[in-house]
Amino acid sequence: MSSSNIAATGVPTIPAANGAVPLRREIRDLEANYSDQWNLYLLGLAAFTKVSETDLLSYYQLAGIHGEPFIPWNGVGGISDFRFGGYCTHSSILFLTWHRPYLALYEQALYAIIQGIASQFPDSVRARYVAAAKDFRLPYWDWAANVGSASAFPASISSATATIVDTDGATKVVNNPLYSYMFPSSAFSGDLDQSWSVYPGTVRYPTTQDSSATSQDDQVTQVITNENPSLRSNVSLILLSYTKFDAFSNNQWLRNGEPGQYGSLEDLHNEIHDKTGGGGHMSALEVSAFDPVFWLHHCNVDRLWAIWQALNPNSFVTAKASEGNFTTEQGAREDANSQLKPFWDASGTKFWNSTRVKETTPFGYAYPETQKWNYSTTQAYQAALRSTVTSEYGGNVLTSFFANASAAPVPTSTLAAEPAPALVSRLVERKAVAHPSTPTTGKEPIAKNAETAPAPSEENGQPKEPAAPATATVPLGVPSKFAHIVQDNSYTEWITNLRALKHGLSQTFRVLVFLGDFNPNPATWPLEANLVGRFTVLGRAPDTACAKCKADQEDELVVTGTVPLTMALLKEIVAGRLPSLKAEDVEPYLVKNLHWRVTLFNGDEKARSEVPGLSVAVVSTQVRIAEDGTPVYSEHYDLHPAITDGRPAGHGPGDDV
Known part of the structure; x- marks a missing residue:
């Protein structure tokens, strides 16, 4: 050379x-x-x-x-x-x-x-x-x-x-x-794929699919804000609990039977590409x-x-x-x-x-x-x-939640805390037609509920209780009325594990995870109050010029990701709809309230049963709060197939991990 x-x-x-x-x-x-x-x-x-x-x-x-x-x-x-x-x-x-x-x-x-x-x-x-x-x-x-x-x-x-x-x-x-x-106007002829060459410049959440498109960056702000608690939890989860580079670094399914290795920095990277692009270049x-x-x-x-x-x-x-x-x-x-x-x-x-x-x-x-x-x-x-x-x-999810409770969004099983009407209107307008929701089972209601819950910072209109003094069982910052959540300075962390065939749909798609009811119109899903987080899969079509993508298609590469649930569950505990983070309470609650839906690159809904290799599981692990307030994660994870078994793409007993 x-x-x-x-x-x-x-x-x-x-x-x-x-x-x-x-x-x-x-x-x-x-x-x-x-x-x-x-x-x-x-x-x-x-x-x-x-x-x-x-x-x-x-x-x-x-x-x-x-x-x-x-x-x-x-x-x-x-x-x-x-x-x-x-x-x-x-x-x-x-x-x-x-x-x-x-x-x-x-x-x-x-x-x-x-x-x-x-x-x-x-x-x-x-x-x-x-x-x-x-x-x-x-x-x-x-x-x-x-x-x-x-x-x-x-x-x-x-x-x-x-x-x-x-x-x-x-x-x-x-x-x-x-x-x-x-x-550049003099860019090499044919450099970009036809679908991208129509844009004179890069765009985010483009208003149209032609040269007149403009960016809608306010939608980037809204989408990132809406899922911030889950994203923050995911960052702390992989930084503080993952110790193996092959699991931490990239999103390939390791096929090692370890339910505590589904997350990765690449998974978070994909999520941000999706949230900032909104159908644009990112x-x-x-x-x-x-x-x-x-x-x-x-x-x-x-x-x-x-x-x-x-x-x-x-x-x-x-x-x-x-x-x-x-x-x-x-x-x-x-x-x-x-x-x-x-x-x-x-x-x-x-x-x-x-x-x-x-x-x-x-x-x-x-x-x-x-x-x-x-x-x-x-x-x-x-x-x-x-x-x-x-x-x-907020690596210590428990004390982090209560520290930020006064600024937290209203926990709700309704759509009362809907996003700005003008913004939703623009989201809906981007879709050419309305799309019917995927048929649901009795376990997965999606109808609106008229009830609106109080904010986490209040109890029936009264200010949130002051933090209790630190004790052997109640970490500093956890209100005494919620001391039962912590046992011996430990609590249970709940996580959704997801995986899918990377190029199974020949395009980018995402799995949106909800806790509670949501509007059946997929155009509103990115800004739903009950949206917890997403798993983004950056798939490609068979005619892609990307050599590795073609090889991954031949190998039927499966990728994984995680959506932490604990922060959302804590909101439900404060709202009085969930007694604790114990499995005997959380399992039946999630059977009724945990939902997931799939949308394609353009925001259209895709039936979950039609997504190749899609699997959604719920796992839990114990987290001990150290004296300095940092979390210490157990290396053991429990699977909870009863929550997802029998549902479209749900993980069941005996399924691969």
């Missing part, structure tokens, strides 16, 4: 004496507290998107590495059987490791542009901007953050315009480069990297992996047979030494592999949580991380 090959090095960085390197910051933090870097970011991204598409380091070409236009990048060809099949590593043991140098390559290209822009400012402020530019790193969007009354989808991403200070010193309102990427992996939010999303995925790595330093890539892609033979051994093509290391003579991308600091960055140089011992560092995860994502 030639040393002229473009190397994916990240930002060249010399760590400080204590090992410190610049941080990738959360986008809201960057905007609020690092105004010069924020300004440079917007200016740099705008300039980046205008670099000629013929340049290998253009926004267009780097985004294209992720899928369409399915052409070799930087001269990295493939094997003859997979002509122009892409470098896809989704649903693979290499999913996380491949994306780390990919992000680093993007970051270094953007960084170089920002350095040039900083030097163009007037003499009076140039030194300030040059200093800010030096420490700039790609921001991330923490889509599971508890932002309170703030928007779950930052306005800095969803607004069509942005205010910047230009290099001439003037304040200007410009098109927001985070809102949409406009495809919804389809092959074109998702063109949307500017893709890079913020994947930066957060990398961050969560970095946190998990610090907590599980001895768990990493294990050898598996490859499903095959543009550069790897189907059935070939895939392990920590597998080449992460098309990403050359600093020498330009060999490709990165998973072993050599294990740390972030060689790429010149860390995250706020992974500043290990601030701790004298690994034990102290890991303790701080567990505490941070618990604080940020």
